[in-house]
Amino acid sequence: MRTRGLAVEAHDPATESFVAHRNLLFTVAYEMLGSAADAEDVLQETWLRWVKVDLAEVADPRAYLVRITTRQALNRLRTASRRREAYVGPWLPEPLLTAPDVAEDAELAESVSMAMMLVLETLSPTERAVFVLREAFDVGYEEIAAAVGKTPAAVRQIAHRARRHVDARRPRAAVSPGQTRAVMESFRLALETGDLQGLLDVLAPETVLLTDGGGLRKAAVRPIVTADKVARFVAGRLAVRGGTMAFTFTTANGSPALLVHREGELDGVIAISVEDDRITGLYYVRNPEKLTRVASEIPLTRA
Known part of the structure; x- marks a missing residue:
């Protein structure tokens, strides 16, 4: 091999x-x-x-x-x-095309979702390692201690601190892949029909849009906040005009997502976080260096 x-x-x-x-x-x-x-x-x-x-x-x-x-x-x-x-502008995780079995494992799907990965970015490196090993993979405290070079007692404290930090920032309630797909379908339809009101209807009032171009493609250099600003930005940049834009459903990071093609070329990946049937987070990865893992499925597992 x-x-x-x-x-x-x-x-x-x-x-x-x-x-x-x-x-x-x-x-x-x-x-x-x-x-x-x-x-x-x-x-x-x-x-x-x-x-x-x-x-x-x-x-x-x-x-x-x-x-x-x-x-x-x-x-x-x-x-x-x-x-x-x-890094130029907001940094987003590299999206992965994942197999359906990842979406079926609710804990795994949440742990690799764009929203959760961004929360993990707010932890220190050691906190992130401890949290990932303990919460996502159920590794024992003694084994984590050996991995991160801390005592088991210190690891317990780090795990508690990291869990409290993540719990304060993670989505309030889990949303099924079916619910996410339904919301994404409404979002896609609004884009394809140029329906500004349709976009406003599917966005939560304080929704946040992050666009990652990495300095290689045009993107907003700061987060865009509130439904009105996000809807107008999205409508101006992504609305279908003369057949130049196309949106295709896929599964990225364990959740429904959209592949965006502009004039036949892959332009980016859109992922969302959903609460109460509305989009609270919109993540658009355009950096071409991060679009190489959406052509074939990547096997992820907790076992």
Whole structure:
């Protein structure tokens, strides 16, 4: 087999363990970093360290691999945090085209949603690692402590602090994929018909629009807030004119989303967060460097 350009033996025990847990390791790294490209790099680094381990000394390969992945992701996250301070405009996670089974796992779908990933961005690197491992993957405190270099008692305190921080910012109630799709359908119809009132009807009064062009494509450099401002911005930039715009349903980050094509070329991905059948958060990723993982499904798992 080949791991990001590195040839490895197909039936080697180390390879078999790594391959068996690869999707889990990618999911851990992605939830910590919000970037599939960075997550892939972390897996490469994890592999290079894993093949040097004496497997006779490893009681639980899954736990050991998660520990290596967490440490590598933490190192990269600290560097990424500094890079994002210089990012042009709002930073959004890299959208992933996900399989239907991700949407069926409510906890996994929430943990990789755009809204939750943005909440995780407000945590410190260590808080994020602890929260992701504990809440999304149910890793024990002692194992998390070994991964992040803290005592179990300190990890418990960090987990409590991070959970309280996230709970204060996460959506108030879970919304089913069917509800999200129905709201997205109303949003798409309003775009396709140029119906400004239809847009206003589907947007919550204090809805927030974030557009991520990364300095490579035109995007709002600050969040746009309130239904009226968001509706006018969206109508001006995305409304269908002369057949130049097309909107296609997909599943991104475990939730219904739209692929946006402009004159036949992929222009971006739109994801939403919904409360009370209205859009409270609208996330439009246009940065072309973040649009490479929407052509084929990415397997994510908590197992």
